[in-house]
Amino acid sequence: MRIATYNVEWFSNLFDDHGRLLMDDRWSGRQDVTRAQQIEALGIVFTALDADAIMVIEAPDENGKRSTVQALETFAAAFGLRASKGLVGFRNDTQQEIALLYDPAAMSARHDPLGAETGKKGAEDAPRFDGVFRIDLDIDATEDMVRFSKPPLEIALKTAKGTDMRLIGAHLKSKAPHGARGRDEIMRMSIANRRKQLAQAIWLRRRVEEHLAAGDALIVLGDLNDGPGLDEYEHLFGRSSVEIVMGEEGGPCLYDPHAREALRSRIGAAATTSRFYLASEKRYLQALLDYVMISEDLRGKGPVWRIWHPFNDADCWAVPELREALLTASDHFPVTLDIDL
Numbered sequence: 001m002r003i004a005t006y007n008v009e010w011f012s013n014l015f016d017d018h019g020r021l022l023m024d025d026r027w028s029g030r031q032d033v034t035r036a037q038q039i040e041a042l043g044i045v046f047t048a049l050d051a052d053a054i055m056v057i058e059a060p061d062e063n064g065k066r067s068t069v070q071a072l073e074t075f076a077a078a079f080g081l082r083a084s085k086g087l088v089g090f091r092n093d094t095q096q097e098i099a100l101l102y103d104p105a106a107m108s109a110r111h112d113p114l115g116a117e118t119g120k121k122g123a124e125d126a127p128r129f130d131g132v133f134r135i136d137l138d139i140d141a142t143e144d145m146v147r148f149s150k151p152p153l154e155i156a157l158k159t160a161k162g163t164d165m166r167l168i169g170a171h172l173k174s175k176a177p178h179g180a181r182g183r184d185e186i187m188r189m190s191i192a193n194r195r196k197q198l199a200q201a202i203w204l205r206r207r208v209e210e211h212l213a214a215g216d217a218l219i220v221l222g223d224l225n226d227g228p229g230l231d232e233y234e235h236l237f238g239r240s241s242v243e244i245v246m247g248e249e250g251g252p253c254l255y256d257p258h259a260r261e262a263l264r265s266r267i268g269a270a271a272t273t274s275r276f277y278l279a280s281e282k283r284y285l286q287a288l289l290d291y292v293m294i295s296e297d298l299r300g301k302g303p304v305w306r307i308w309h310p311f312n313d314a315d316c317w318a319v320p321e322l323r324e325a326l327l328t329a330s331d332h333f334p335v336t337l338d339i340d341l
Contacts, residue, residue: 001106001159001341004049005169005221005290007057007274007332012071012095014039015060019070021078031277033328041328043079048322049308049334052106054083055153055169057223057290057332059099062091068099076101087111089153089169090130098153098169098222105160109167112156114207120145126206129154133203137195146199149173152222154207159341166211170222172200172241197226201241208245211295212252218295220245220254223332225289246293254293257305258335262288273307274332292337301340308334 010029014022021039028038046054060071069086076084087100089111102109115128122132122145129151134143153169204220211218226241243263247253258271273290277283294303310316310323310333317323326333 001053002049002051002336002338003053003055003167003219003221003292004051004334004336005055005057005223005292006045006049006334007171007223007290007330008042009058009330009332010038011042011056011058012061012066014042015066015071015074017065019060019067019074021074030328030331037328039075041325042075042330044322044325045308045329045334046075046081046083047079048319048325049336051083051336053100053102053109053157053167054334055167055221056097056099056101057169057171058096059088060097061095062088062097068097072099072101082106085109087153087155089113089155090151092148092150094149096150096171098150098171100153100155100167100169107157107159109155109157111153113154114210122146126203126210129203129207133199135199135202137199144196144199146196146203148200148203152204152207161341163217163341165217165219165341168204168207168218168220170204170220170224170245172197172204172223173225197241198239198244201226201244205244205247208247208254209252215297216295217298218254219292219298219337221292221335221337223290242291252296254295255299256291256293258288258307259291259293271307272309272312273335275327276331290332290335292335294337294339298339302338304338306336306338308336 013029014035022035025034028035060068062068068088072086082103083101085104087109113128115126118127118131122134124134129148133146137144150171155167157165157167224241242259262270272286272288274287276285278285308316310326
């Protein structure tokens with residue numbers, strides 16, 4: 001079985017309010033890429049992935065007028081994908097939903113959020129992800145109220161062979177210091193936003209610990225937008241979001257080989273899953289942001305990870321059509337896990 005995570009930049013821009021694909025020559029939201037070009041590229045990438053389930057990060061918008069599921073299922077039908085059924089959890093206000101596209105012949109899946117619902121007062125013990133988490137972020141004896149801008153998607157999944165699993169799709173993000181003036185204010189806002197992201201990671205980690213304690217087969221996948229050595233403020237907090245969510249080695253932890261490799265060798269070559277153009281510096285920045293983390297019990301089922309990076313993966317490089325499609329489709333590249341489930 002193949003399970004993937006894929007952050008698709010501005011996926012929502014490719015659909016109208018009725019979930020129909022906008023196959024035209026207007027700009028998509030990606031730099032110098034039309035909507036038709038991005039749609040065609042995504043069709044090539046999703047077809048090549050041929051995954052049983054794809055956690056789509058930055059999925060099409062869900063609101064009173066637009067449907068994430070309708071858009072994803074329209075896209076799947078247009079390209080004849082096996083993963084033809086969509087699933088979305090708590091919607092958000094960012095036009096970047098977290099959703100699952102999966103093959104109904106290979107599995108059944110449902111949104112199954114855990115944790116207590118909270119009011120404005122929040123709760124401390126890993127409440128439901130659309131609620132409020134109380135935590136003292138800066139050790140000032142005052143609890144902060146933390147919300148997810150993109151609540152993680154919790155899924156109860158059963159494979160066709162009868163294996164029960166839990167999937168959590170996540171997109172953690174530290175906001176840019178918009179509106180800040182001057183170096184000091186930028187620094188203050190950046191540190192505050194980074195602190196909130198780490199609080200979200202702690203919240204997610206507490207849910208992970210609940211599943212591990214219960215013996216659940218668990219996969220946490222998505223864009224954590226953070227990793228060892230990536231953030232200039234990391235030294236202030238000691239750990240990245242990735243380290244928090246995975247847990248400490250020797251204890252109950254999740255495993256992703258690319259994350260573990262990066263943690264062990266903070267200097268030197270490391271795997272990357274994204275590529276951004278820095279116009280001011282006229283160069284590209286590459287980073288490891290996307291992960292598929294599994295519980296210890298799943299490591300015995302022959303897991304094989306792959307980052308579909310057009311320059312680093314030999315098979316992607318060898319197929320020019322796929323190589324170009326990966327570069328056109330998004331600023332992130334898919335990560336897949338092949339595993340015997």
